[in-house]
Amino acid sequence: MSAQRSLFLHCKEGNLSEVKHIVEVKDIDLNVRDGWDSTPLYYACLCGHREIVEYLLQNGSKCEASTFDGERCLYGALTNDIRNLLRNWKQIHSTGKKRDRHYELLRHMLEEEKLCKDILFNVHGVEINAHRCVIAARSHFFSEALSTHWKNRSTVALKHEKVTSDAFHAILQFLYLGRVDIKREIVDDVKRLAHYCNLQHLSEEILSADTRMSELFRLKPNMSCRVKIVTVESETSFARLATDLRYLAESTLPSRLRSWIEVLPFPEYDKRPSFYPDVCVEVEGEIFNCHKVFLCGRSDYFKALLTDHFQENKSSTSASCPIIKLCHLTPEIFKNIIIYIYSEICDFHSLNDVMDVLPVADMMLLTGLKRKCGNVLSQHMTENNIVDMYRCSQMFNLLNLEDYCVEFMAIELESLVESEEFIELVVEEANLVQCREETDSIPLIDEIRHHITDATSTYGQMQQSCAKLMKLDAMLARLGLEC
Known part of the structure; x- marks a missing residue:
């Protein structure tokens, strides 16, 4: 089942924990609409799930006065408690800006x-x-x-x-x-x-x-x-905040990596002193002068290092800041990590940058950065790399990227069924089903079938979908994987 369908289902059924999982792990748009032009918030209001209504509002669902969505949610709300929540929220939170980590x-x-x-x-x-x-x-x-x-x-x-x-x-x-x-x-x-x-x-x-x-x-x-x-509050203020925090991140870098500062059009920045670092991170002999509050606040990995859980944490005898020595990454990779930690900004200049940063983000427990890597990868899928993209999404638990990969497979299925890499992937997925019998389904195949049929609304599209499903069934029959 796709992330969007799961979100609608759990909002109707009142499964708050599942809604949180979808929102926080899959980074889905909360204002998405289904075939009846309804949003997840509308169904949560209609079914009387107040906790889910409040959670959706806190994370960016729109419910403004005198709009179609706002008035529809208010009219459809099952209880007065939910109506009062919507009214008060509309008065206080006019922008509905999503509050992220x-x-x-x-x-x-x-x-x-x-x-x-x-x-x-x-x-x-x-x-x-x-x-x-x-x-x-x-x-x-x-x-x-x-x-x-x-x-x-x-x-x-x-x-x-x-x-x-x-x-x-x-x-x-x-x-x-x-x-x-x-x-x-x-x-x-x-x-x-x-x-x-x-x-x-x-x-x-x-x-x-x-x-x-x-x-x-x-x-x-x-x-x-x-x-x-x-x-x-305004978008200008938030943009200025991001710019200033990006500059703070740049100030932590070794001088040879500070290319962004040199092109800043703001002369007042050049007059500012160093920004009071309290921890140093050493990567291949280069020192990053950082701040514990950002490192520990964004990453449990750094929190563990700075509370002396691992041998990599050591105190410097020549400086007032403790030093953490990191191995198995380059200063250029760690620069991307630091800029994200401080400012939520990603500086990817190529797919190689993304693939270099992704395993480090996974090691450092930076879920948000992993999602951003997945979003970049989803924009560069081709028939030649789709299988590798899918395996990457599973390796790093990038559920949103996995969904994009399956959707791409459904679109390009007619050529993929002739690809040896795709056939090997299907066989691997079948083997993952423990004690599989002939009638058991394969999750990847189920998802592909759903994407093929989900967007069908005209007779022409129906014919195309049937042709794709026949080719898929033919491939499975050749492999002895009828399901």
Whole structure:
């Protein structure tokens, strides 16, 4: 059964664990539609599965007011509890932006008090911890302050009467996440502090959100007393966050690998100091100056290394940072790993890059990077490499790539049935079925048959599908694998 069909089925039946597995492992589009123009969210609402409704909304399912999908979900919801959830969600989460594991890491870094944080701000008695590397990479103001009058200080007291703890925390939220939720009563305080910290883009975003809200209140005066929070977020802010984190990743690299920095059109970046590394990774004699919070937050492999579970972890006698020595990979491969860990960006210039990174991502337990590798591979399938692609998808548990491979096989079946590699693959798949009898099916063949018949809607397509199925059956008969 395809990933899409499985998602629809489990949303109808209320299997939350299976829905999570499909979303997190197969990286499927949650706003996909079936033959009745319905989404997974609609079926979850219709069948009364509140937990699945909430999970789908949290991960990017669209349900906006005055749209077909939004009103249909609201009308079809089985319970008032689900209707209230949809209404409240539409008011608060207008963009429906998917929150992935990278975003969750940044949120966890912001909210967890002792997560490798190395500087403490005391704002009128309220203590707020932060990471030097993040705030320095995100703000020229903080970078300058940390290298001058805050240099070598682990605690900074902010005593100015117009700097409030709530406003300062809002600034940090924007620096970490690229978005911020501001209480209406402190909007002016945050504007003032953003201006003081030279965060011009944040000031502009707040002004834009404030203007939209004023227009809303003008048209619907009764909304004024209901709206308590101003949400500031935009694609521009998220793009800037990705750019800054990419630069932070580049700062960890050996100098010969920093080609991206040299072409940056931003002169202020050249003035920034190193970003306070606290762990070094050695690869073939080259040193990467990294940050534990990113390595451990993204990879259980590095978390184990840094908690001294393996012999590769050793302390340096000549430097303050511990050193991890990695073998069986090149600095160029590890550069791609680091850039992904910090910024969620992949720098693949060829299929060879993808194939080099994939086994390392698997070893380092970077599931998201494996999925991205699979997505790139799915765009380069041909009749000559489809069998290798399929085997690769199984070796590294890339379920989405496997689904693409089977779909490609269904499309190109008429030529593949004459391919020795494809025939060998079918025989291997048959042998994997333990104690197979003549009536037992072969999973790969079942999936190919499903893809052949699933897209059939016209008489001409039906004839083509029948021709393909006859050729498939003929091949199986020659192999003695009738099923």
